Amino acid sequence: MPPRKDADPSASVPCFYGAEMRYLREQAGLTLEQLAEGSYRGIPLLSQIERGERSMPLDLAVHVDKILKTNGFFERRCEAAAMARRAGHAEYFADALEMEQRAEEIDDWAPMLVPGLLQTPAYTRAVVRAAHPREADEEVEEKVTARMSRAAIFKAETPPKFWAIMNESLIRRRALPDEQMAELLEHIAEVVRATHSIVQIVPEVDGLHPFMMGMTRIMTFPDAPPVAYTEGLHSGQVIDFPPLVKLYRESYDLLRAAALSPAASLSMIEAAAGDFRNGKQKARLE
Structure with a gap:
């Protein structure tokens, strides 16, 4: 079996949220299959998200927040990215834009x-x-x-x-x-x-x-x-x-x-x- 690829949370915004999801999932003692259960998304997508290779869609963010009891953490991230796009900013700038305000x-x-x-x-x-x-x-x-x-x-x-x-x-x-x-x-x-x-x-x-x-x-x-x-x-x-x-x-x-x-x-x-x-x-x- 090839070694597990862990996302470097400092590498990019998707990597940060992917590493956080993996950490919280493992803290909860859940497998990817268990986390995906009840969502409309497949295990490969969740795996790619945890590796920082894909951004999280809103419906999955809502599901993950519910299962991991993260109080809307991932949903807020999706909303911030969507707000940045609507406002004319690049999605990758969403977090930096929010930080700029504070x-x-x-x-x-x-x-x-x-x-x-x-x-x-x-x-x-x-x-x-x-x-x-x-x-x-x-x-x-x-x-x-x-x-x-x-x-x-x-x-x-x-x-x-x-x-x-x-x-x-x-x-x-x-x-x-x-x-x-x-x-x-x-x-x-x-x-x-x-x-x-x-x-x-x-x-x-x-x-x-x-x-x-x-x-x-x-x-x-x-x-x-x-x-x-x-x-x-x-x-x-x-x-x-x-x-x-x-x-x-x-x-x-x-x-x-x-x-x-x-x-x-x-x-x-x-x-x-x-x-x-x-x-x-x-x-x-x-």
């Missing part, structure tokens, strides 16, 4: 794209259209509206402390027409000043730095352990394994030290906005 501090590392909380509608629209060239206009606009709505957390009674580190290429690369690039950079500076957030720039002249990999976010909470969230092109994962979160935090702290100071970074952003607005950025690149 976070006490949010630390973003943005090597390729301006962080979502700092984007303008024009920039978001261009990013979404580039990633999903075949999507209907209304679907693109739904995603734009959803991303813009996230900035409402800055108006909360107790807004999170926001810290973003961005690669210099993000304020130099012409992702939009010059006027819209100027608006994006001016918006970033405005958000930083209005919310007392911090943005740092990692200069392009620096070769290697402590955080070479893709987009990463670390969130801390007043009543729960910190988590890390990483995202690729069509996937994302919440990481809550404490030793791994600690490593992400250490890398982020090293990156802070390698970046320009907040004051110098803000000056660079505002200068780049002026260059785009005055047509100097094009001449600089040429």
Whole structure:
């Protein structure tokens, strides 16, 4: 018999819930056959869910909550994912979105794209259209509206402390027409000043730095352990394994030290906005 494949709960959202279901099932002394009994789903699907290979459908989540007496735990997960889809967010972002609303501090590392909380509608629209060239206009606009709505957390009674580190290429690369690039950079500076957030720039002249990999976010909470969230092109994962979160935090702290100071970074952003607005950025690149 081949060895049992256990899901790594830190690997992705489906893996986390799959590992939790397996743990609770075994704690209850049930086999997969016994857990599947009375549902409309087969044992292979439950096995795939426990291995983190499939997401849990709502009807099965309700059944599992009833059998394992988990007080709606799995049903709430399905509802959160469905809500994220309806609101224009990717399903894999559902948990990170919910955590964003409760976070006490949010630390973003943005090597390729301006962080979502700092984007303008024009920039978001261009990013979404580039990633999903075949999507209907209304679907693109739904995603734009959803991303813009996230900035409402800055108006909360107790807004999170926001810290973003961005690669210099993000304020130099012409992702939009010059006027819209100027608006994006001016918006970033405005958000930083209005919310007392911090943005740092990692200069392009620096070769290697402590955080070479893709987009990463670390969130801390007043009543729960910190988590890390990483995202690729069509996937994302919440990481809550404490030793791994600690490593992400250490890398982020090293990156802070390698970046320009907040004051110098803000000056660079505002200068780049002026260059785009005055047509100097094009001449600089040429």
